[in-house]
Amino acid sequence: MHQLISGERLDIRRQFGPTGLESLNLHLGRAPSGTHLWIVAAGPSGSRPAPAQLARTGPGTAEIRLGHAPVADVTRLVIGCSWRGRAGWTGTLTLASLNASPAAADLTVPAASGPADRERTLLLCELYLHDRRWRMRVQGEETRGGPEGAATLLGVPAASLRPPPVPVSPPAVSPDQSRPSPAAGAVPPVAAGTNPAPPPAAQPATPLPPPTSVTQPTGAATPPGSPPPAAPSPTAEATQDSVLTRFQRAWQALLGPAEPAPPTVRATPDTPASPAQPGAVTARTLQDLRRRLDLIAQDLRPAAPLDVTATRLRVRHGQLLETHARILKEARDLEEQRGRLRALNLLAAQEPSLRAVENEIERAVRALQEAVDALATELVTGRLEDSRARLGAEDRYLRGLRPGGDRSLTDPSPAPATPPAVPGATPLQPPAARKAPAPDRPDPADDGLVIPWLNRDS
Numbered sequence: 001m002h003q004l005i006s007g008e009r010l011d012i013r014r015q016f017g018p019t020g021l022e023s024l025n026l027h028l029g030r031a032p033s034g035t036h037l038w039i040v041a042a043g044p045s046g047s048r049p050a051p052a053q054l055a056r057t058g059p060g061t062a063e064i065r066l067g068h069a070p071v072a073d074v075t076r077l078v079i080g081c082s083w084r085g086r087a088g089w090t091g092t093l094t095l096a097s098l099n100a101s102p103a104a105a106d107l108t109v110p111a112a113s114g115p116a117d118r119e120r121t122l123l124l125c126e127l128y129l130h131d132r133r134w135r136m137r138v139q140g141e142e143t144r145g146g147p148e149g150a151a152t153l154l155g156v157p158a159a160s161l162r163p164p165p166v167p168v169s170p171p172a173v174s175p176d177q178s179r180p181s182p183a184a185g186a187v188p189p190v191a192a193g194t195n196p197a198p199p200p201a202a203q204p205a206t207p208l209p210p211p212t213s214v215t216q217p218t219g220a221a222t223p224p225g226s227p228p229p230a231a232p233s234p235t236a237e238a239t240q241d242s243v244l245t246r247f248q249r250a251w252q253a254l255l256g257p258a259e260p261a262p263p264t265v266r267a268t269p270d271t272p273a274s275p276a277q278p279g280a281v282t283a284r285t286l287q288d289l290r291r292r293l294d295l296i297a298q299d300l301r302p303a304a305p306l307d308v309t310a311t312r313l314r315v316r317h318g319q320l321l322e323t324h325a326r327i328l329k330e331a332r333d334l335e336e337q338r339g340r341l342r343a344l345n346l347l348a349a350q351e352p353s354l355r356a357v358e359n360e361i362e363r364a365v366r367a368l369q370e371a372v373d374a375l376a377t378e379l380v381t382g383r384l385e386d387s388r389a390r391l392g393a394e395d396r397y398l399r400g401l402r403p404g405g406d407r408s409l410t411d412p413s414p415a416p417a418t419p420p421a422v423p424g425a426t427p428l429q430p431p432a433a434r435k436a437p438a439p440d441r442p443d444p445a446d447d448g449l450v451i452p453w454l455n456r457d458s
Contacts, residue, residue, distance in 0.1 A: 004105035004138045012134040016097040026062040029092040035083040036163040037062055040154045042076040047155040066134050077127040082147050082163040084119055086112045093124050105138050117166055119146040153348055282331050285365055292372055320371055327364050
């Protein structure tokens with residue numbers, strides 16, 4: 001199983017194969033009860049809830065068929081969930097397809113303050129079309145303002161993102177009301193050994209006058225001799241409220257006072273924001289590249305100053321360090337700009353431009369990684385070749401110290417090969433050697449000139 005982290009991007013076809021485009025199953029595990037899973041589709045014509053032929057959702061599950069996206073004029077899908085409650089929870093987002101290894105991401109939602117039935121919204125992941133290929137980006141971010149904030153960000157009605165209402169429980173019944181009352185005309189039980197009393201004679205029913213409501217004005221005095229107004233009898237609703245109130249007070253005493261909500265800070269172009277950090281995957285890759293560059297610098301430090309190869313590698317190492325710093329600065333600037341656009345509710349409109357910059361950063365990071373690999377390979381290969389040459393020289397020297405010596409150094413060179421004889425051809429004879437003149441005698445070829453030290457054989 002491929003473990004996903006927040007901010008990671010992957011190619012749907014490369015991760016899940018062709019079947020991932022036909023049917024991509026999504027499952028949200030360990031979510032609170034009553035969680036509403038929703039999918040919003042966006043395209044050139046605007047944003048709307050995903051049509052049924054493109055995505056089908058259920059309780060914590062969804063099936064996405066990206067093959068129908070071009071027909072529905074959809075280039076982007078945002079998957080999220082909404083629920084009620086202020087407690088934190090941890091869940092798992094799993095994506096799977098037929099004949100492919102699944103991918104999962106861990107979700108951690110912190111607790112929040114506010115009412116117990118507070119509506120909250122979490123953006124799970126995003127599917128978007130880039131260079132005619134579907135890609136996915138893991139988000140795992142809670143939106144501000146609940147469903148209203150997510151609806152404003154995505155451009156859809158808030159009613160489609162709201163979680164289902166909390167079911168109303170039946171009113172509690174007090175112990176006195178749970179005891180059945182005797183029905184009209186029922187005869188009470190008679191003890192054994194006693195005569196039952198005769199039933200009372202039936203009397204004609206007298207019609208009751210219609211009730212008259214007399215409203216006393218505010219502050220009016222009660223007439224003398226009239227009984228005081230009767231207090232209202234406690235009902236089941238009042239009893240339920242008192243029980244719930246006592247239970248909430250006891251629960252609040254156990255939990256302690258609620259933490260105050262952190263102040264909302266909106267970044268504006270005039271106010272400096274906190275230094276933004278790049279995405280999780282980009283930051284981790286850049287940290288790993290910086291660690292490798294530091295290790296390469298340690299290997300290049302003890303090299304001789306007149307070594308041409310080491311000097312060339314040091315210059316390339318410095319250039320890679322400068323490239324790393326520029327990419328890191330661009331990634332931080334992008335995250336800072338994303339935070340400002342989110343605070344100004346302009347993130348949805350500028351999302352294509354931000355995504356294009358993110359793709360360029362990813363390509364630059366991959367190119368830097370390949371350059372660092374090439375530098376490390378050349379450095380290690382050169383060291384290995386030098387070690388091999390030194391060890392070969394030591395081996396030849398030690399073989400020469402043996403009693404028999406080194407045969408490779410003392411064996412005579414092989415005789416030149418004699419050309420094969422051709423039948424019927426006269427073999428070539430070497431030219432006749434010139435007879436050396438006698439010492440101190442004139443040589444006829446030299447016109448009788450005698451040069452003792454030249455004509456003498458030494």
